[in-house]
Amino acid sequence: MEKIIQLQRKIAPELTQVIEARYNLLRHIQHTQPVGRRALAMMLDMGERVVRAQVDWLKTAGLVEFSQLGMTVTAEGQAMLGDLAEYIRLLHGLVTLETELVEKLNLKQVIIIPGDSEADSAVRRELGRAAAGVLNQHLGDNMTVAVSGGSTMAKVAEAISFSMPSTTVVPARGGLGEIVEYQANTIAAVIAGKLGGRYRLLHIPDGVSEETLEAILAGDAHLRTVADAIRHANILVHGIGEAVEMAERRGVPAETIAEIERRGAVGEALGQYCALPGKVVYVTSSIGLRLDDLAEIGTVIAVAGGSAKAKAILAVAGTGRQDVLVTDEAAAKAIQLLINNI
Structure with a gap:
C-alpha cells in the first residue's frame, strides 16, 4: 500500500487530493447525519456548488443517500470510510x-x-x-x-x-x-x-x-x-x-x-x-x-x-x-x- 501511495504522489498527485477531499466530506456527513448540503458547505467553509458536485458523486457511487431530512452515509459508505481512514493514515x-x-x-x-x-x-x-x-x-x-x-x-x-x-x-x-x-x-x-x-x-x-x-x-x-x-x-x-x-x-x-x-x-x-x-x-x-x-x-x-x-x-x-x-x-x-x- 505504501508503494502504491508513493506512485500516486509522483504520477497523479491530484488523485490523492480528490480522495482526501471526498473522505473528509464523507466523514463529516457521518458525524452530522442527516445533514443538508448547505449546512455541510458552511461547516466545511466550502462553496455550496463544490459540495453539491462532490456529494452528487458520492451518491452515484452508492456511498451516501438523500432524503427530505438530508444526506446520510450508506452501509457501503461506512465500510469505505474504514478503508479510507487507513489509506489517509498511510498517506500522511x-x-x-x-x-x-x-x-x-x-x-x-x-x-x-x-x-x-x-x-x-x-x-x-x-x-x-x-x-x-x-x-x-x-x-x-x-x-x-x-x-x-x-x-x-x-x-x-x-x-x-x-x-x-x-x-x-x-x-x-x-x-x-x-x-x-x-x-x-x-x-x-x-x-x-x-x-x-x-x-x-x-x-x-x-x-x-x-x-x-x-x-x-x-x-x-x-x-x-x-x-x-x-x-x-x-x-x-x-x-x-x-x-x-x-x-x-x-x-x-x-x-x-x-x-x-x-x-x-x-x-x-x-x-x-x-x-x-x-x-x-x-x-x-x-x-x-x-x-x-x-x-x-x-x-x-x-x-x-x-x-x-x-x-x-x-x-x-x-x-x-x-x-x-x-x-x-x-x-x-x-x-x-x-x-x-x-
Missing part, C-alpha cells in the same frame, strides 16, 4: 509516526487520528471514538474504570457503543467548576449508562485542603469506599490539559497560577501540573488518582489533541506510566518537532 505517514512516538515516549501504543481536533469537530469525534475503541479492547468482566472530566472525555463517553454490564465506572478526581456535561461525575454516569454497568460518584471538589479531606474521609464510610474503588481501578481513561488553562478552570488563585507558570508547568492531568521533560511541579489536593498512583492501574489511556497541547502531552507522558496515547495528527507532529529540538 501516521503509521510510521505512531511507531516513532511509541519509542520516544516509552508507551505501549499510540493512535493518531488524521487532522486537527482544534479546527475540525469531526476529528474531535474521531478522537473520542478511537479512545472508546481502546477501552473496549481492554475492558473485561467485573472491572472498574476511572475517568477524568473535560470536553474530550465527553466525546469518549458519547462514542461508547458497546456494553459490559459488570463494569463499575468512577470519576478519577473531584469535580471542576465547569459545565455539568464536562464534569468527571457526569462522564462516569454517561459511560456506565452506555455500558449497562454501575457508577459511583465523588461529590468532593478539587482544591479542598488535605486536612479537610482527611476529616471528610474519616467521617464518611461511603466516600472511603468510592475513594478505594478509584485507587484500585483496572483502567483509567483521562484527558490532558494546558497548565494555565486548567488552573484557571479550577479556580486557582492568580498568584498560584503565576507560581505554576514560574515553575515551568505546561501540562496538567489528574490535578497535577507538569513541566518538560516530565516533572510534576504543583499538585491540587483532591480525593482521587494522582500521576504517581498510576503504577497500580492496569491500563492507562490518555486522550488529547490539537497542536497547542503538544507540550502538555509531552510533559505528562514524560512523568511515566502512560500506556496508550490517543491523539491527532496536529498534536503528534508538533510533539515530534519538540522531541527533535530537545
